[in-house]
Every structure is written in structure tokens, then in C-alpha cells.
Amino acid sequence: MKLSALTLIVPDYDAAIAYYCGTMGFVLELDIDQGDKRWVRIAPSKGAQTGFILARAASPEQTAAIGNQGAGRVWLFLESDDFAADHARLSAAGVRFEEDPRHEPYGTVAVFADAFGNRWDLIEYS
Incomplete structure (x- = not known):
């Protein structure tokens, strides 16, 4: 087994893609429209073992967790x-x-x- 991805809760898919793939230089691996949400996978580099699934916040609790998934650490x-x-x-x-x-x-x-x-x-x- 291997750890393939972690979820990052974000306010907006396109803003997150622009930041991580633009500013940080990550690679957009998948962006699949699923109707009410998208399956977006980014990775630090092509072929990276572990990437991130970008998940748009869909509730007040999820919105509150943006940027605080590590509880400040x-x-x-x-x-x-x-x-x-x-x-x-x-x-x-x-x-x-x-x-x-x-x-x-x-x-x-x-x-x-x-x-x-x-x-x-x-x-x-x-």
C-alpha cells in the first residue's frame, strides 16, 4: 500500500488550482467535472507518489476548516x-x-x- 493523496479543503477550485499550480509550481493531474463538484488532483511534481485532492468547502464546518486542517500547526x-x-x-x-x-x-x-x-x-x- 501507499499513501496516494490527502484532501485540502479550499474555498474555490479555480483559485486553488491557480495558486498551487501557478504560484507553487505544482502539476494539475486531474480535473473532472462531476456536476455539483469536481475531482481535482494536484501533485508537487509529475510522477509524485503523493498528491492532493482539492475539495471545495460545501458546509459552514468545512469553510471554517480552510487553512486550519492542521489545527494551527x-x-x-x-x-x-x-x-x-x-x-x-x-x-x-x-x-x-x-x-x-x-x-x-x-x-x-x-x-x-x-x-x-x-x-x-x-x-x-x-
Whole structure:
């Protein structure tokens, strides 16, 4: 078995696709209209083992969860093979980092929030 996808609750499919696939450089793998909703899968890169299903909030409870699926903690980890280049590219594209890069025993890391408030680590493991 493998973990193939996680759900990200978003306010709007097209805004989320524009942010993740435009600003962050992810790949749009699927966008299938299902009538009242869409099956949208994005991934950090072509062939990535794990991606995200973008789910448009459909209730007040789901709307309240946008950007808070990790309860305020970093809960998404974007692994990089070239931290400096990816940090520079994301910064230039408008990604808001909450801190300067730091070196930890496990690697180089910096926390950022996406356009919807989800907190991520950009990380290059040692």
C-alpha cells in the first residue's frame, strides 16, 4: 500500500488550482467535472507518489476548516532536493515564509503559509 493523496479543503477550485499550480509550481493531474463538484488532483511534481485532492468547502464546518486542517500547526511537508533554489523560486513567486531558513539536525527548513492559511515546511533533509 501507499499513501496516494490527502484532501485540502479550499474555498474555490479555480483559485486553488491557480495558486498551487501557478504560484507553487505544482502539476494539475486531474480535473473532472462531476456536476455539483469536481475531482481535482494536484501533485508537487509529475510522477509524485503523493498528491492532493482539492475539495471545495460545501458546509459552514468545512469553510471554517480552510487553512486550519492542521489545527494551527505545520502539517504539510514539501521536500526539496535543492532548498536554496526552491526557497528562492517560491519567494519570488509570492509565497510568504514565516521565518528565515534554519538548519536543524534533520535538515534545512523554513515554514510558510499557503494562500489559504495551511502551514507547510519547505525542507531539505540532511
